[in-house]
Amino acid sequence: xxxxxxxxxxxxxxxxxxxxxxxxxxxxxxxxxxxxxxxxxxxxxxxxxxxxxxxxxxxxxxxxxxxxxxxxxxxxxxxxxxxxxxxxxxxxxxxxxxxxxxxxxxxxxxxxxxxxxxxxxxxxxxxxxxxxxxxxxxxxxxxxxxxxxxxxxxxxxxxxxxxxxxxxxxxxxxxxxxxxxxxxxxxxxxxxxxxxxxxxxxxxxxxxxxxxxxxxxxxxxxxxxxxxxxxxxxxxxxxxxxxxxxxxxxxxxxxxxxxxxxxxxxxxxxxxxxxxxxxxxxxxxxxxxxxxxxxxxxxxxxxxxxxxxxxxxxxxxxxxxxxxxxxxxxxxxxxxxxxxxxxxxxxxxxxxxxxxxxxxxxxxxxxxxxxxxxxxxxxxxxxxxxxxxxxxxxxxxxxxxxxxxxxxxxxxxxxxxxxxxxxxxxxxxxxxxxxxxxxxxxxxxxxxxxxxxxxxxxxxxxxxxxxxxxxxxxxxxxxxxxxxxxxxxxxxxx
Numbered sequence: 167x168x169x170x171x172x173x174x175x176x177x178x179x180x181x182x183x184x185x186x187x188x189x190x191x192x193x194x195x196x197x198x199x200x201x202x203x204x205x206x207x208x209x210x211x212x213x214x215x216x217x218x219x220x221x222x223x224x225x226x227x228x229x230x231x232x233x234x235x236x237x238x239x240x241x242x243x244x245x246x247x248x249x250x251x252x253x254x255x256x257x258x259x260x261x262x263x264x265x266x267x268x269x270x271x272x273x274x275x276x277x278x279x280x281x282x283x284x285x286x287x288x289x290x291x292x293x294x295x296x297x298x299x300x301x302x303x304x305x306x307x308x309x310x311x312x313x314x315x316x317x318x319x320x321x322x323x324x325x326x327x328x329x330x331x332x333x334x335x336x337x338x339x340x341x342x343x344x345x346x347x348x349x350x351x352x353x354x355x356x357x358x359x360x361x362x363x364x365x366x367x368x369x370x371x372x373x374x375x376x377x378x379x380x381x382x383x384x385x386x387x388x389x390x391x392x393x394x395x396x397x398x399x400x401x402x403x404x405x406x407x408x409x410x411x412x413x414x415x416x417x418x419x420x421x422x423x424x425x426x427x428x429x430x431x432x433x434x435x436x437x438x439x440x441x442x443x444x445x446x447x448x449x450x451x452x453x454x455x456x457x458x459x460x461x462x463x464x465x466x467x468x469x470x471x472x473x474x475x476x477x478x479x480x481x482x483x484x485x486x487x488x489x490x491x492x493x494x495x496x497x498x499x500x501x502x503x504x505x506x507x508x509x510x511x512x513x514x515x516x517x518x519x520x521x522x523x524x525x526x527x528x529x530x531x532x533x534x535x536x537x538x539x540x541x542x543x544x545x546x547x548x549x550x551x552x553x554x555x556x557x558x559x560x561x562x563x564x565x566x567x568x569x570x571x572x573x574x575x576x577x578x579x580x581x582x583x584x585x586x587x588x589x590x591x592x593x594x595x596x597x598x599x600x601x602x603x604x605x606x607x608x609x610x611x612x613x614x615x616x617x618x619x620x621x622x623x624x625x626x627x628x629x630x631x632x633x634x635x636x637x638x639x640x641x642x643x644x645x646x647x648x649x650x651x652x653x654x655x656x657x658x659x660x
Contacts, residue, residue, distance in 0.1 A: 177293075177296050178274075178278075178296065181274065181296070181299070181300040181303075182271060182274070184300075184304070185267065185270050185271060185274065185300070185303050185304055185307055186267055186271075188304055188307050188308050188578070188582055189263065189266060189267035189270060189307045189308075190263070190267070191582060191586070192307065192308050192582050192585040192586060192589075193259075193262075193263045193266070193316055193317065193585070193589060194586075195586060195589050195590065195593075196259050196263070196316070196317045196589045196592060197255070197256045197259045197260070198255065198256070198259075198593065199255065199259065199317050199319075199589070199592040199593060199594075200255060200594060200595055201253070201255065201319055201320075202318070202592075202595050202598055202599075203318070203320070203458070203459075203615065204320055205318070205319050205320040208233075208244075208320045209244050209248075209253075209258075209319065209320060210253060212241075212244075214230075214231075214234045214241050214245065215241060215244045215245050215248050216245070216248055217245070218245050218246075218249055220234070220245075221238070221241075221242050221245060236365070236368065236406070237323055237365065237366060237367060238365045239326070239330075239362050239365045239366040240322060240323040240326055240327070240365075240366040240367060243261065243322065243326060244258070244322070247261060255319065258319045258322075259317070259319065261322070262316050262317070262319060262322050262325065263316060265316075265322065265325045265326055265329055266307065266312065266315070266316045266325055267307060268329055269306070269325060269328050269329055269332060270303045270304070270306050270307035271303065272329065272332040272333065272336060273299075273302060273303045273306055273332065273542055273545075273546075274299045274300065274302075274303040275336060276332060276335060276336050276339070277295065277298060277299035277302060277303075277507075277546065278295065278296075278299055279336060279339040279340065279343065280339065280380075280384060280507065280510070281295050281503075282339070282343045283339070283342070283343055283384035283385055284384065284385060284386045285383070285384040285385075285386070285503075285506060286384070286503060289500070289503050290500075291500050291503075294500075294553055297571065298507075298549045298550065298553055301545075301549050301574050301578075302542075302545040302546050302548075302549050303545075304578050305545045305548075305549075305577075305578065305581065306541060306542060306545050308578055308581045308582040308585055309450075309453060309541065309581055309585070310453040310456060310581060310584045310585045310588045311449050311450060311453050311456070311534055311537050311538075311541065312538060312541070312585070313456065313534075313585060313588045313589055313592070314456075314458065314533070314534040314535040315534075315535040315538040317589055317592045318458070318535065318592070321535045321538075323366055323367040324367060324369070324535045324536075324538045324539070325538060326366050326367075327363050327364075327366035327367035327369055327370050327539070328363075328538055328539045328542075329363075330359045330360070330362040330363030330366060330370065331359075331360075331363045331369075331370050331373055331376075331539060332542075333355070333359040333363075334355075334356050334357075334359035334360040334363060334373055334377070335356075335373075335376060335377065335380065337352045337353075337355040337356035337359060338352070338356045338377050338380065338399070339380065340352045341353050341356060341395070342381065342385050342395075353395075356377075356399065357398065357399065357402075360373045360374070360399065360402050361402065361405065364402065364405050364406055368406050368521060368526075369518065369521050369522065369539055371403060371406050371521055372517050372518055372520065372521060373399075373402065374396075374399050374400045374401075374402050374403050375403075375517050376514060376517055376518070377396070377399055378396055378400065379510070379513055379514070379517065380510070381395075381396060383491065383506060383509065383510055384506070384510075430464055430527070432527045434464055434465065434466060435524075435527040435528075435531060436524050436527075437465050437467070437468050437473050438462070438463075438464055438465045438473075438531050439476075439523040439524055439531065440465075440472070440473045440474075440475075440476025440477045440479075440480065441463075441465060441472040441473060441475075441476045442462065442476070442523065442531055442532045443476045443479065443480055443523070444472065444475060444476045444479060445462075445532060446519075446532075446537055446540075447479070449534065449537065450537065450541065450544055453581070453584060455605060456534060456588055457534070457601075457602060457605040457606060458534075458598065458599075458601075458602045459530075459602050459606055459609060459611065459612050460530075460531075460532045460533075460605075460606060461606035461607075461608055461609040461612075462530075462531050462532050464531065480516070483512055483516075484512070484513070484516060486512070487508070487509040487512040487513050488509070490505040490506070490508055490509045491505075491506065491509045493505055494506040494509070500553075501554045501555070504550045504551070504553045504554035505550075505554050507546060507547075507550035508546075508547045508550040508551050508554060510543070510546065510547075511542075511543040511544065511545070511546030511547030511548075511550060512543060512547045513543070514540070514542060514543030514546065515540045515541075515543035515544050515547065516540075516543075517543075518539045518540045518542075518543065519536065519537075519539075519540040522536045523536070552570065594619075594623075595615075595618075595619035595622065595623075596616075596619045596620065596623055596625075598619075599612060599615050599616035599619050600616060602615075602616070603616050603632075608639060609639070610635075610636040610637075610639035610640035611636075613632045613633075613635050613636040613639065614632070614633070614636045616632050617629040617630075617632035617633045617636065620632060
């Protein structure tokens with residue numbers, strides 16, 4: 167082993183250790199956070215979680231409830247948690263934190279593997295890639311936006327699907343770069359990981375698209391051979407629709423329909439996603455006022471200012487991504503590699519966000535956990551563009567390469583602290599929903615769930631006040647009326 171390889175291995179090992187430590191520090195105070203929101207219906211009250219026999223019953227696997235069949239892998243991990251510790255939350259959180267840190271390490275590995283592709287054959291700035299990979303992975307593991315996918319137990323569907331998504335991409339990269347010399351194994355691993363991702367959460371529908379993007383951005387070769395390799399993976403896009411067809415389509419479509427909470431057409435949902443995109447960017451750049459349940463306005467016309475601003479932002483970024491692909495073919499020097507990485511990250515962001523931000527209208531137009539998988543592309547794009555356009559060292563020491571690294575390291579520390587602070591809100595149902603009601607005071611669902619939290623903690627008077635407010639906000643809500651009656655039946659507070 168050469169000295170340079172030894173140095174590279176030591177650098178990578180150091181980075182891996184730091185990423186793990188950052189992840190543990192960021193989520194060390196979440197081990198007691200309770201089940202909340204749809205964690206009750208999906209885990210606490212779910213028969214599939216409480217009996218492992220369902221997972222070895224071929225009839226149930228093929229004919230069980232749609233939710234069980236479509237997210238079989240995710241539910242299986244919850245069932246294993248239940249088998250180990252019942253409903254004690256610590257084991258669930260330990261698994262979630264492990265998954266999150268693993269995803270950061272997989273991101274680190276994926277960035278390094280991209281530099282093994284034919285497009286990077288003349289690339290020599292491997293130290294800068296080490297730095298880029300480390301910063302992108304560190305930001306991913308400590309960013310407060312991830313708390314909803316990690317601390318919110320049921321959102322393991324999101325993080326675990328991301329794990330298999332990244333594993334599938336990585337094995338495809340190994341397949342196409344022959345980095346292991348085991349092409350058949352790599353293909354099988356990619357194919358199986360893709361299926362596992364899709365059977366964890368439907369966001370993995372985009373894996374074939376992302377793999378095809380990687381193929382055409384970084385790999386060269388004859389079109390027939392490339393198509394031959396891609397075709398079996400592309401056909402996996404049929405897996406989720408086939409699962410859908412096997413179920414009760416009318417019930418499934420209703421479960422995804424926005425009519426559950428508010429009457430809204432698919433058109434209204436799509437145009438509302440453009441302002442949502444602006445909110446997502448704000449949360450990624452400045453992660454303040456995080457909220458479990460947003461009271462987000464529904465936009466009715468494409469020509470409203472925020473819709474147009476969001477549309478302009480999205481189309482501009484996608485246009486820039488394609489322009490940088492073109493530019494990276496024309497220019498010389500190291501900038502061309504970072505421009506291509508920026509395009510990869512930007513397109514990853516929009517591709518992975520597309521399922522929940524347009525293709526399928528959902529009951530809620532915005533949730534922070536939907537950024538978990540797309541944020542990988544965001545962090546790749548951000549740190550690639552910083553490397554593509556280095557600032558002149560003579561301007562200031564703070565803008566030199568070393569100064570830039572110090573600033574980023576400080577930001578990582580601040581984000582880590584912000585994540586720890588955000589996780590304090592999740593320590594109980596009361597603190598979580600008091601925070602949510604403070605940020606969404608006019609959303610009846612938040613007040614209704616807060617009333618349930620107050621009842622569970624014995625604060626009947628506070629619960630009654632929240633129910634009354636929920637009834638004023640949504641008089642037609644039968645849930646609030648039922649809760650109102652249950653509170654009257656409870657003895658008065660002393």
